Amino acid sequence: EIVLTQSPGTLSLSPGERATLSCRASQSITSSSLAWYQQKPGQAPRLLMYDASSRATGIADRFSGSGSGTDFTLTIRRLEPEDFAVYYCQQYGSFPLTFGGGTKVEI
Amino acid sequence: QVQVVQSGAEMKRPGASVKVSCKISGYTFTDLSIHWVRQAPGKGLEWMGGFDAEDGEIINAQRFPGRVTLTQDTSTDTAYMYLSSLRSEDTAIYYCTTDGFYAWGQGTLVIVSS
Numbered sequence: 001e002i003v004l005t006q007s008p009g010t011l012s013l014s015p016g017e018r019a020t021l022s023c024r025a026s027q028s029i030t031s032s033s034l035a036w037y038q039q040k041p042g043q044a045p046r047l048l049m050y051d052a053s054s055r056a057t058g059i060a061d062r063f064s065g066s067g068s069g070t071d072f073t074l075t076i077r078r079l080e081p082e083d084f085a086v087y088y089c090q091q092y093g094s095f096p097l098t099f100g101g102g103t104k105v106e107i
Numbered sequence: 108q109v110q111v112v113q114s115g116a117e118m119k120r121p122g123a124s125v126k127v128s129c130k131i132s133g134y135t136f137t138d139l140s141i142h143w144v145r146q147a148p149g150k151g152l153e154w155m156g157g158f159d160a161e162d163g164e165i166i167n168a169q170r171f172p173g174r175v176t177l178t179q180d181t182s183t184d185t186a187y188m189y190l191s192s193l194r195s196e197d198t199a200i201y202y203c204t205t206d207g208f209y210a211w212g213q214g215t216l217v218i219v220s221s
Binding site: 001035037039044045046047050056057088090092095096097098099100101102 | 142144151152153154157166168169170202204207208209211212213214
């Protein structure tokens with residue numbers, strides 16, 4: 001099973017600042033099969049990125065993803081008030097599919 | 108656009124079973140891979156298993172040995188997740204998701220309590 005470790009656990013920032021979230025895998029992820037999700041309280045997760053660096057439909061271009069192998073990054077270029085949420089990474093390169101523990105981006 | 112609607116909240120006793128449904132619309136049901144993810148209160152996301160439309164296989168997470176059964180009814184475009192031998196740790200919101208995890212249901216809260 002691929003274990004995903006996200007850091008930091010909590011990121012305290014202000015609107016307009018840049019957020020950099022990390023996701024490290026316990027082994028190399030096949031074909032950069034890594035996704036990022038945003039989740040707000042009381043809501044289902046929302047797909048932001050897939051294949052490590054492709055934005056999902058309707059996602060603002062201030063969100064970007066990068067990385068390969070075992071190290072991946074989600075960057076939010078300039079935080080908007082609606083971006084304060086919990087972010088999860090997920091690998092879908094091999095079963096079982098696994099999620100990271102999440103990074104909370106707070107004001 | 109794929110739409111996903113799940114069944115309502117459930118309260119169960121320990122040892123009981125629960126069946127959560129997931130109705131899909133807006134896409135050809137048989138072309139979709141459907142996965143189940145749960146989230147315990149205040150915790151992260153946990154993949155439970157899924158149906159892979161490409162090879163027609165159902166794959167369950169190993170951490171639910173013999174307790175999870177995933178089925179699909181193509182006549183009603185509905186997927187089901189059946190979880191047996193419930194314990195308090197199974198209290199969670201259960202989500203079904205499809206279309207490459209792009210479309211999610213609203214979640215079904217399952218509470219297991221005596």
